[in-house]
Amino acid sequence: MSAPATRSKRRSRRRRRTPVAFRLLGMLLALGLVVTVLVLLVRMISPGAEERVEQVTQSNLLTPAPTAVPTPIPTPALPAVDVTSWELRLVDLDHPLGADFAPPMLTVVADNEMVDSRVAPELERLFADARNAGYPIYFCSGYRDYDTQYSIYWNHINNYTAQGMTEEEARAATLLAVQYPGCSEHQSGLCADILESPDQDMEPYIGGSGLMLWLEQHCAEYGCVIRYPKDKTDITGIEYEPWHLRYVGHEAAEYIMGHGLCLEEFLALYETPAPAVTPVPTPVPTPAG
Numbered sequence: 001m002s003a004p005a006t007r008s009k010r011r012s013r014r015r016r017r018t019p020v021a022f023r024l025l026g027m028l029l030a031l032g033l034v035v036t037v038l039v040l041l042v043r044m045i046s047p048g049a050e051e052r053v054e055q056v057t058q059s060n061l062l063t064p065a066p067t068a069v070p071t072p073i074p075t076p077a078l079p080a081v082d083v084t085s086w087e088l089r090l091v092d093l094d095h096p097l098g099a100d101f102a103p104p105m106l107t108v109v110a111d112n113e114m115v116d117s118r119v120a121p122e123l124e125r126l127f128a129d130a131r132n133a134g135y136p137i138y139f140c141s142g143y144r145d146y147d148t149q150y151s152i153y154w155n156h157i158n159n160y161t162a163q164g165m166t167e168e169e170a171r172a173a174t175l176l177a178v179q180y181p182g183c184s185e186h187q188s189g190l191c192a193d194i195l196e197s198p199d200q201d202m203e204p205y206i207g208g209s210g211l212m213l214w215l216e217q218h219c220a221e222y223g224c225v226i227r228y229p230k231d232k233t234d235i236t237g238i239e240y241e242p243w244h245l246r247y248v249g250h251e252a253a254e255y256i257m258g259h260g261l262c263l264e265e266f267l268a269l270y271e272t273p274a275p276a277v278t279p280v281p282t283p284v285p286t287p288a289g
């Protein structure tokens, strides 16, 4: 082949090669365009991944996370007792028995001390069981009539005034330990002061002697409660007396001792709530000008 013919062939090949390159480039551009259009179409039809994440997050915010449901603690029902019955009668300064009150019948339980006959069998059982448990036990005081309470009350006041107290101070000090005549539970015949011996030093009992702990743990089994508990003086008005048991019946006693209440708190649970009173707004005084 001659040189000009060869050059002519190369030119001719270049001329043929150039449209192929353009066609390839065009095809690539078209393919790119198609892919772009397809991607856009897919995005229009179905939200993108980021949008889906955002939707999930938003739906999480809108739907509250499930909270743990607390297991309900069963509230023991109040015992079905008649709070107007004789054994639940409240006796204190605001609820006096009066000078003429006396229990319908009295029975001697021990140490020549008497109680209401309806209570006597339970106290006899308590005395026997405490002795069997190894405790010395002495029935210090049961039923007292009005006149006896009157004497005790005035003896206390006279002792205090002899020590230099005014009568007002002596009355206040006396009422912490001795009820006003006509207002003592001892006149009801439903209570019992139980000690270990005739010794009247009460300090060891307040400190928690073995018998006092036994009474606290077991009194409800005999329908009795510790009438003046340690931390209820502001309610009962009487200082802690672990020796003073009061018969209230078995169901009430189990509830009162089981819930750490005093008799006043227990009876209050049966009161119907008073209707709500709308408070009258106090007029704001206008400053004189």
Ligand SMILES: [Zn+2]
Binding pocket: 141, 186, 191, 192, 193, 244
């Ligand atoms: Zn007493």
